[in-house]
Amino acid sequence: MIIPVVQTVGLTKLFKDFWRRAKVEAVKNLNLEIHRGEVFGLLGPNGSGKSTTIKMLLGLLYPTRGQIAVFGRAPTDVATKARIGFLPEESYLYRFLNARETLDYYGRLFHLPSHVRRERTERLLEMVGLKHEARRRLGEYSKGMARRIGLAQALINDPDFLILDEPTTGLDPIGTRQIKDLIRELGNRGKTILLSSHLLADVEDVCDRVSILYGGQQRQGGRVKELLRQTERTQIIAPRLAPETIERIRNVIRLEEEKDLIEVSSPAERLETIFLRIVHEAQVANVATSGARASGAMPDFLGPRDEGEALVDELVRAADRRVPEPGPVEVAEVPAAPTGPADDVLESLLAREPEPVRDGSEAEEEKPAPPAGPREAIEADRSVIDSLLSEPDKRSDHRD
Amino acid sequence: MTSIWAVARHMVSEAIRMKIAMFFICLLALLIFGLPFVARGDGTVSGAIQAFLVYSLSAVSLLMALLTLFMSRSLSDELVQRQIFFLMTKPLPRWQYVLGKWFGIVLFDALLLLLAGAGICGMAHYIAVSQPPRDALDRQKLTDQVFAARHQAAVELPTKLFERAARERYERRKEEGYYGSRGDVNEKEEIAKLRMEEEQSWRTVNPGGTREFLFQNVRCDRSADKTIQIRYKAMATNYPPDEIVRSYWLIGDPEKVQPYQMLRRDAHDRFHTFSVPAGTVAEDHTLRIYFLNYVLSADQQPILVDLDHPYEQVRPFVIRLEPTTPVEVMFGVGSFEGNLVRVLALILFKLMFLAALGLAASTVFSFPVAILVSLTVYVLAEFRGFIGESIQYLGAEGLEGMFQAGFGLILRVILFVIPNFPSFDAVNTFVDGRNVTLMWVLQGLGMLGVVQTGIVLLAACLMFHFREVSEVSI
Numbered sequence: 001m002i003i004p005v006v007q008t009v010g011l012t013k014l015f016k017d018f019w020r021r022a023k024v025e026a027v028k029n030l031n032l033e034i035h036r037g038e039v040f041g042l043l044g045p046n047g048s049g050k051s052t053t054i055k056m057l058l059g060l061l062y063p064t065r066g067q068i069a070v071f072g073r074a075p076t077d078v079a080t081k082a083r084i085g086f087l088p089e090e091s092y093l094y095r096f097l098n099a100r101e102t103l104d105y106y107g108r109l110f111h112l113p114s115h116v117r118r119e120r121t122e123r124l125l126e127m128v129g130l131k132h133e134a135r136r137r138l139g140e141y142s143k144g145m146a147r148r149i150g151l152a153q154a155l156i157n158d159p160d161f162l163i164l165d166e167p168t169t170g171l172d173p174i175g176t177r178q179i180k181d182l183i184r185e186l187g188n189r190g191k192t193i194l195l196s197s198h199l200l201a202d203v204e205d206v207c208d209r210v211s212i213l214y215g216g217q218q219r220q221g222g223r224v225k226e227l228l229r230q231t232e233r234t235q236i237i238a239p240r241l242a243p244e245t246i247e248r249i250r251n252v253i254r255l256e257e258e259k260d261l262i263e264v265s266s267p268a269e270r271l272e273t274i275f276l277r278i279v280h281e282a283q284v285a286n287v288a289t290s291g292a293r294a295s296g297a298m299p300d301f302l303g304p305r306d307e308g309e310a311l312v313d314e315l316v317r318a319a320d321r322r323v324p325e326p327g328p329v330e331v332a333e334v335p336a337a338p339t340g341p342a343d344d345v346l347e348s349l350l351a352r353e354p355e356p357v358r359d360g361s362e363a364e365e366e367k368p369a370p371p372a373g374p375r376e377a378i379e380a381d382r383s384v385i386d387s388l389l390s391e392p393d394k395r396s397d398h399r400d
Numbered sequence: 401m402t403s404i405w406a407v408a409r410h411m412v413s414e415a416i417r418m419k420i421a422m423f424f425i426c427l428l429a430l431l432i433f434g435l436p437f438v439a440r441g442d443g444t445v446s447g448a449i450q451a452f453l454v455y456s457l458s459a460v461s462l463l464m465a466l467l468t469l470f471m472s473r474s475l476s477d478e479l480v481q482r483q484i485f486f487l488m489t490k491p492l493p494r495w496q497y498v499l500g501k502w503f504g505i506v507l508f509d510a511l512l513l514l515l516a517g518a519g520i521c522g523m524a525h526y527i528a529v530s531q532p533p534r535d536a537l538d539r540q541k542l543t544d545q546v547f548a549a550r551h552q553a554a555v556e557l558p559t560k561l562f563e564r565a566a567r568e569r570y571e572r573r574k575e576e577g578y579y580g581s582r583g584d585v586n587e588k589e590e591i592a593k594l595r596m597e598e599e600q601s602w603r604t605v606n607p608g609g610t611r612e613f614l615f616q617n618v619r620c621d622r623s624a625d626k627t628i629q630i631r632y633k634a635m636a637t638n639y640p641p642d643e644i645v646r647s648y649w650l651i652g653d654p655e656k657v658q659p660y661q662m663l664r665r666d667a668h669d670r671f672h673t674f675s676v677p678a679g680t681v682a683e684d685h686t687l688r689i690y691f692l693n694y695v696l697s698a699d700q701q702p703i704l705v706d707l708d709h710p711y712e713q714v715r716p717f718v719i720r721l722e723p724t725t726p727v728e729v730m731f732g733v734g735s736f737e738g739n740l741v742r743v744l745a746l747i748l749f750k751l752m753f754l755a756a757l758g759l760a761a762s763t764v765f766s767f768p769v770a771i772l773v774s775l776t777v778y779v780l781a782e783f784r785g786f787i788g789e790s791i792q793y794l795g796a797e798g799l800e801g802m803f804q805a806g807f808g809l810i811l812r813v814i815l816f817v818i819p820n821f822p823s824f825d826a827v828n829t830f831v832d833g834r835n836v837t838l839m840w841v842l843q844g845l846g847m848l849g850v851v852q853t854g855i856v857l858l859a860a861c862l863m864f865h866f867r868e869v870s871e872v873s874i
Binding site (some may be wrong): 055058059060061071078079081082084088090092093094096101106108109110111153185364386 | 492493868870
């Protein structure tokens with residue numbers, strides 16, 4: 001029997017006043033299961049019980065009722081804690097220590113030998129882009145830099161289970177992007193990750209499954225793509241089209257489906273992309289900064305790498321090693337497809353019945369899906385076009 | 401152990417960088433290196449050194465105690481500032497965390513005490529070499545009583561004799577009908593009162609009278625150049641107009657050694673120490689001292705005339721030797737430096753308890769409340785003897801029945817946990833040049849450093865174990 005990494009049954013937490021009278025029920029009868037290799041998102045507005053749940057999982061709070069098992073053991077068990085990495089919602093670090101001393105201290109608490117501590121400290125500092133600031137006291141760090149050290153300490157023990165409470169709080173877009181990339185790669189390397197956030201975009205980008213809390217109770221939960229899927233709409237992405245073509249498409253839809261197009265627009269470049277490009281250019285020009293620099297590669301000690309190593313590396317380093325691709329990737333990729341001029345594609349589209357979007361979710365039921373939301377969305381969109389393109393007979397018929 | 405050591409190292413590192421620690425360290429340095437230039441004592445070099453030693457060691461003891469309590473706030477700080485979230489999610493058992501903190505504080509204390517001790521020792525020697533002794537006596541006192549660790553042999557009081565005499569007097573009084581038909585006479589109390597009278601009588605030497613003291617086990621170096629010291633305090637019961645007590649001393653058993661004799665004129669009601677040759681101690685390590693309440697003429701005849709004032713008739717005075725040990729014999733057994741180390745060890749045991757106390761308070765309370773609780777216990781511990789006596793009195797006279805029994809039990813438990821700091825304060829002993837015995841140090845280690853500190857540390861670990869570190873009180 002496979003033991004879930006986290007299992008809670010009827011988990012309840014009551015906060016009491018000075019006289020021990022129950023005042024607030026922060027978590028109510030929560031049942032959760034997180035499996036190995038999953039990136040699990042705990043969503044909810046402020047006060048929904050996310051942090052309380054995490055603190056109970058870590059043994060920082062004791063449940064009023066219900067049961068918790070982490071790796072099949074009590075959260076207070078020392079052996080359990082040896083397998084956990086935790087980044088709290090704020091980086092509560094020692095202001096008088098520098099980055100190296102901080103990581104060394106936490107490494108000692110995991111009983112790591114000194115040479116391992118030294119090596120991991122250097123690798124992690126490189127990864128979070130703070131190697132050049134390693135001798136500065138943390139009291140002088142910006143919030144984002146402290147957050148990066150907080151993340152580094154959470155990884156010092158190469159945890160099997162990583163708990164990240166609002167990990168992107170206080171981070172600039174580069175840091176946010178790096179954290180998200182990191183979560184993805186760690187997920188790919190078989191780590192189990194619990195991500196708590198109220199920044200929905202972050203969760204949507206990286207999580208396999210989510211649980212949405214409100215008032216201490218789970219309101220909804222499940223796989224992200226299932227929750228996000230809009231079956232009543234179809235999206236087609238194409239290279240820039242002439243107004244006449246769009247009009248023709250509109251007419252076809254009217255004729256065939258008796259519906260009208262909801263929106264026709266040109267995709268805008270994302271602000272994140274522009275920002276990352278500007279910062280990258282500044283880094284290439286060696287503009288001085290006292291903040292975090294470009295992060296290095298993820299250290300090898302953080303679990304084995306899988307077959308998609310090259311692809312993941314490419315994604316993780318996207319912000320640093322090349323100018324980011326503008327806008328949605330699919331725009332650039334579509335012309336590369338062996339489909340001839342765009343008009344041809346459209347003609348083929350006009351000639352056939354719209355097919356439901358295939359997202360491959362059934363195939364991924366067996367094992368937790370590692371890829372992140374947008375990547376899947378891209379693949380889904382491409383799959384629609386590819387499926388259409390793979391029917392040459394129909395297309396040629398239509399041409400005729 | 402690895403985790404305890406990691407937390408302890410971190411604690412030391414934190415303490416070194418604490419501003420409050422820096423403040424205390426600077427204050428200590430200022431006192432240790434500044435006092436020699438202001439401490440004058442009685443005008444002699446030995447007096448100046450003794451004054452310096454008293455002030456500097458007392459300051460070290462007090463400031464280090466306060467610093468220890470302030471350092472123990474580290475735990476409550478980590479709870480408030482939530483660094484504990486990082487720590488308690490590591491494979492660090494809570495008891496190891498508390499123990500690590502305690503060990504770190506004690507380590508830092510030990511380090512500071514070592515530095516302070518070295519500074520005090522160095523400055524004491526600096527005073528000795530930088531100022532010439534006022535006279536030969538000053539020079540001798542410096543060697544024999546200041547830079548010395550002397551064993552103190554107290555005279556054995558004939559307590560059995562007192563008991564027997566008191567009982568006999570009581571029985572006699574009873575037979576003579578002294579107590580009449582009084583039914584309220586408590587035999588035990590009456591005998592105790594009579595015993596006290598017998599002892600006072602023994603301490604009292606009437607004019608022309610002699611008192612003999614026998615010291616055993618005086619294991620000193622009997623070389624010709626060595627001396628032993630005799631310390632006594634005499635009170636003339638009928639107050640002398642010149643406040644001088646005159647006495648004759650014969651030191652050494654005439655049947656075993658060549659006795660040493662001397663006439664003394666000492667201030668009334670004060671301790672006096674004088675040196676005599678160590679050869680007065682017999683080979684069997686016994687020393688016999690005769691105290692005579694009269695002066696001798698030049699031809700060794702007892703007269704009641706002061707030799708220095710031959711024409712002045714000296715009134716006969718009754719002399720009472722005080723206090724509990726009327727005469728003490730002291731002889732060197734160790735070095736000044738070794739003695740200083742033992743004094744510092746006793747201070748360290750006190751700090752060990754205070755570190756545990758501060759941490760225990762911090763596991764429950766936030767900083768201001770924790771420091772208030774700790775300071776209260778610290779003050780209680782400094783006045784523990786007085787409080788213990790008061791409570792005993794309360795138990796005997798003020799409370800009755802079950803309430804007395806229950807309240808008394810609670811108080812006894814509290815008093816057992818609260819240490820009696822003065823009983824392990826060796827500063828005055830050290831400054832007097834008396835040996836701080838290893839047994840005393842071991843008692844301090846056992847009682848303060850192990851039992852009482854252990855109880856408080858255990859309580860701290862238990863309280864912290866059951867505490868929700870992320871507790872929110874609505």
